[in-house]
Amino acid sequence: xxxxxxxxxxxxxxxxxxxxxxxxxxxxxxxxxxxxxxxxxxxxxxxxxxxxxxxxxxxxxxxxxxxxxxxxxxxxxxxxxxxxxxxxxxxxxxxxxxxxxxxxxxxxxxxxxxxxxxxxxxxxxxxxxxxxxxxxxxxxxxxxxxxxxxxxxxxxxxxxxxxxxxxxxxxxxxxxxxxxxxxxxxxxxxxxxxxxxxxxxxxxxxxxxxxxxxxxxxxxxxxxxxxxxxxxxxxxxxxxxxxxxxxxxxxxxxxxxxxxxxxxxxxxxxxxxxxxxxxxxxxxxxxxxxxxxxxxxxxxxxxxxxxxxxxxxxxxxxxxxxxxx
Numbered sequence: 001x002x003x004x005x006x007x008x009x010x011x012x013x014x015x016x017x018x019x020x021x022x023x024x025x026x027x028x029x030x031x032x033x034x035x036x037x038x039x040x041x042x043x044x045x046x047x048x049x050x051x052x053x054x055x056x057x058x059x060x061x062x063x064x065x066x067x068x069x070x071x072x073x074x075x076x077x078x079x080x081x082x083x084x085x086x087x088x089x090x091x092x093x094x095x096x097x098x099x100x101x102x103x104x105x106x107x108x109x110x111x112x113x114x115x116x117x118x119x120x121x122x123x124x125x126x127x128x129x130x131x132x133x134x135x136x137x138x139x140x141x142x143x144x145x146x147x148x149x150x151x152x153x154x155x156x157x158x159x160x161x162x163x164x165x166x167x168x169x170x171x172x173x174x175x176x177x178x179x180x181x182x183x184x185x186x187x188x189x190x191x192x193x194x195x196x197x198x199x200x201x202x203x204x205x206x207x208x209x210x211x212x213x214x215x216x217x218x219x220x221x222x223x224x225x226x227x228x229x230x231x232x233x234x235x236x237x238x239x240x241x242x243x244x245x246x247x248x249x250x251x252x253x254x255x256x257x258x259x260x261x262x263x264x265x266x267x268x269x270x271x272x273x274x275x276x277x278x279x280x281x282x283x284x285x286x287x288x289x290x291x292x293x294x295x296x297x298x299x300x301x302x303x304x305x306x307x308x309x310x311x312x313x314x315x316x317x318x319x320x321x322x323x324x325x
Contacts, residue, residue: 003048003049003050003055003090003092003095004048004049004050005046005047005048005049005095005096005099006046006047006049007042007043007045007046007047008042008045008046008047008054008057009042010042012042012047012054013033013037013040013042014033015053015054016045016047016054016057016080017032017033017036019053019054019055019056019057019082019084020057020080020082022084023082023083023084023085024082024117035192035195035196036192038188038192039061039188039189039192040059040061040080041059041061041062042059044059044060044061044062044076044100044103045057045058045059045060045080045100046058046059046096046099046100046103047096048083048087048092048095048096050087055083055084055086055087055092056082056083056084056087056092056093056096057080057081057082057083057096058078058079058080058081058082058093058096058097058100059078059079059080059100060076060077060078060079060100060103060104060112061076061077061079062074062076062077062107062109063075063076063077063113063183063184064183064184065111065113065181065182065183065184066176066177066178066179066180066181066182066183067180067303067306067307068180068307068308068309069180069306069307069308069309070177070178070308071306071307071308072177072184073110073111073302073303073306074107074108074109074110074111075109075110075111075112075113075183076100076101076103076104076107076109076111076112076113077112077113077114077183078097078100078104078112078113078114078296079114081093081096081097081114081117083096094125097125101126101296101298104298105298105299109298110297110298110299110302110303111295111296111297111298111299111303112127112295112296112298113130113183113293113294113295113296114127114293114294115292115293115294116291116294119290119291122294125296126296127294127295127296128294128295128296129291129292129293129294130181130292130293130294130295131181131269131291131292131293132270132289132290132291132292133266133267133268133269133270133289133290133292134268134269134270134286134287134288134289134290135264135265135266135268135286135287135288135289135290136264136265136268136274136284136285136286136287137262137263137264137285137287138255138262138263138264138274138283138284138285139261139262139283139285140234140255140256140257140260140261140262140263141231141261142280142283143255143263143278143280143283143284144278144279144280145248145252145255145277145278145279146277146278146279149248149277150252151245151248151249151252155212155213155245155246155249156210156211156212156249156250156252156253157210157211158208158209158210158211159209159210159211159216160209164194164209165187165190165191165194167211167216168190168194168209168216168240169185169187169190171214171215171216171240171242172185172190172240173185174214174242175215175240175241175242178242181293197218197220197237201220203222203223204220204221204222204235205220205221205222205223206220207219207220207237208220208221210250210253210254212241212246212249212250213246214241214242214243214245214246215239215240215241215242215243215246215247215249215250216238216240216250217236217238217239217240217250217253217254218236218237218238218239219234219235219236219237219254219257220234220235220237221233221234221235221257221260222234222235224261230259230261231259231260231261231262232259232260232261233260233261233262233263233264234254234257234260234262234263234264235264235265236254236263236264236265236267236268237265237267238267239251239254239265239267239268239272247273248277251274251277252277264287270289297319300317300319304317
């Protein structure tokens, strides 16, 4: 039977989750299937169906992206890109992604983006690496702030309960509007992330939230008691700071959490200045670097036209598309 590319409906959601889990090597629990459903507009998804079975899929989120200068433009955040191993190398994923890209174009979104599970796939679909991130490790027992950067005490507090989602969503919106490349997040997404992060994950604790007027940090603890010589590993999940003062205060707090031996994070920007705040920059050890956001410019005139600059000059960009022809 020929492969059909269709737009799924609500009744397809459980099969979408099952196929995605099979492709990525895990199972969604019934609770996760229900929890994730409000995040996804299935009219933005396309699935490949073979004899009644969903064998490949991709979709997108409706996002706003901040471009240099602070203007926000619509963007399709491509997600759930997966194909069953039984249906690889048959051109099915290309058909599915082409359909998703067509939908993004029809919605007037001049930009598509994604996080790549693999680094060698997406150039063939018109994407290029737009940003990188690094994994860092800091020996918390050795790291000390330079005297001139030690923040005044009292500006960072723990937060919990019903106010967390509203607080972080307000700060995130301020942050992403002043950081080129960041994207909007709906209140529903913040709500779901809060629920997911609140649950322990293997040996890791549920998430702890630190709040500053102009920022927040989220971390989990992997307890390492070491026969009375505690050296927990603090996994920093997210650090959001609108101002340099918030950045310094949050990092200072994270590096001084009791019983922690190592602070580790996989989401640190290459230009994060944490090393310059310490007396010894070598205390910040870069474990690895990797691609972060991939972009597919659907309408170059809109994307470049929305950018603003701090100088008046002429800037010409030629786009021929030959690389992905």
